[in-house]
Structure formats: C-alpha cells, structure tokens
Amino acid sequence: MMNKPQRLFVIKEIIQSQPVANQEELAGLLKKRGFEVTQATLSRDLAELGVARIHTPDGVRYSLTPVSEEQKVTPLVLREVTSIDHNEVMVVIKTLPGRASGVASYLDSLKNPQIIGTVAGDDTVFITPSSVKKIVPLEKLIKELLLTQ
Amino acid sequence: MMNKPQRLFVIKEIIQSQPVANQEELAGLLKKRGFEVTQATLSRDLAELGVARIHTPDGVRYSLTPVSEEQKVTPLVLREVTSIDHNEVMVVIKTLPGRASGVASYLDSLKNPQIIGTVAGDDTVFITPSSVKKIVPLEKLIKELLLTQ
DNA sequence: ATTTCTCTTGCATAAATATTCATTGTCTTG
C-alpha cells in the first residue's frame, strides 16, 4: 500500500529542482518516477513537508519553506561597545572601530518594541526609541541587554 | 475608487504581525482598518506582493517571501521596505538587508520639502521631517511615495 | 470636449487545494 517516506523525499527533490505550478503537475512528475498518487495525497504530503506556495513573476510555484532562519551570531558585544549615551531624542552607542554594524545587528535581532530602528556608521550606532519619553529607560534596557548577553 | 498603495502596505503589515489563514480573514482585518475589498482583489494583491502561503504546525498562513538577492535586479522598493514607523521626532524605515541606502537615495531624489534629510544604515533609514509636528502626515506621504513609485 | 488608454475592481465562475468519509492494509495485544 505504500512508500510514503520515499515519496516525500522525491517530492522535495522535485520541487527543489524545478518549478511546479500545482499538485496535478506534481502528480504527473511523480508518476514518471513510479509513484502514483492522487491530488488529495499530495495536498497532505505538501502540508506535512511544510512546503510553501509562492508567487513569482513567472507564476505560482512550490518551494521548500523559505522561512528565514533567525541565526543569532552571539557577538562579543560587551567588548566591542565603548560607551552608551543619549540626548533628548536618541541613544548613541560608541564602539570599537568597524564594530558598529555588528552591534546594531545584534540590537535589531532582539526585536525589542522599545527600539524603532538603528543606524550604524563605522564606530557609532544611533538608536531611535519608540518614544523620546522612553529614552532613559531604553538606555538602561540596552545596557542590560548588552551586558547580559 | 482606490487606495491601492496604502492597502498593499497595510496587507504587508498585517500578515507580518499575525497569522492569517485565508483571504476572507484578511478581508475582515482590512475592513477594520478601513479598506473594504473583495477576495478577488486580495488574491491579486497577494500575488503582486509575492506573498507565500505556507504550512505551519498551526495551519496555513501567509508570509512575505524573503527576496533572494540574485533574482531582484530591479530594486522594487515595494518589496524592499519591510516597515515604516515613527516616534515623536523622526520616521524610521526598515528594509531588507543592505537595501536601506537604495531606499534612502530614492527618497532623497524626490526632494520633497517635508523631508529635511535621511540617513541610511544597512537595513534602516532615519528620516528627519521639516517639523516634528508633521511626523504623522509625513509617514503617510512616505508610504504613498514608496508604494506608488 | 471627445476619444482612447490604462488601471483597478467586483461579479461570476473556473481552477486548485483541503477535508470528510469510507476502505484497506499493518501492527499490537490479548
């Protein structure tokens, strides 16, 4: 009655190597390789594989989950940061030469709602708070975040 | 007859901030925010935005496709911008990695008097308004500018 | 001002996908 594991594997191979527009088409490609199943089964298979259906300029196609990996390169932020300061509208971090973007990326990756955005130069990071009224607590938070890590 | 640019942007915001299972549901969420459209229109919108429909353990949901560097020759700002936000003193645009300067250049080129200046990092643009009192309309203006282009 | 184009949208419907229900093998257990 069944070769499900192999079939799933072949499905992954197929959709990775060529654009497949729909499940009927996929059924045809599988048949060529000796797997004869109905659309219903493919619907279940694709769900199980977590496959995505995406729109491209050339039409719809399947794709192995294009989920962006949240790789967290734990930086040596603590050593890189030389000072943290603020004025009325933003927090400013000074870093060792060339390390600003790394520090900014790290802050961004935290996705803290208190931070709207950061911009990094060579050795300076500007941080815009969700509200200028939260500058002081934000600076404190940043110090904690950087020092905890 | 139309606020398409704004609507597209709001769609991006919605599907980024919460799981949306189908287009009817999306229609409901949009209605709450003042956009009343049919499923047919949303189908077209999602295709235009290159949105993906992915299977998660919790069911189906939409997701913005991570643009692969190679295929995006044309710097389509619409796809590069991931969010637009503001606090009391500036507007902040988040973009895909490495796209901030392109977006900022584009804004600069418009020479809009509402914008005093922009600063771009890797994936973030800070925009200083002619007056902090015009922050809200400026944010709206920017959304239109970017999405119309 | 009239015509012509282009863009956007809804409606109706086609196409594609997901699901319910029933069937059939495969194990497991007593």
Added chain:
DNA sequence: CAAGACAATGAATATTTATGCAAGAGAAAT
C-alpha cells in the same frame, strides 16, 4: 487468530484561490 487501533489513501466534495469579463474612473491624447 480475532479484535482493536492506526496509518495511508482515494473518491467525492467543500473550501479557498485565481481569473475572464465588463464597468467605472482618471489621465492622456487628439
């Protein structure tokens, strides 16, 4: 081995998504 519990699957169908077509709204051209 019989009985029950599962897993996999197809057929039929429900649900969801995409699209052909026509209408309306502007913009651009004549």
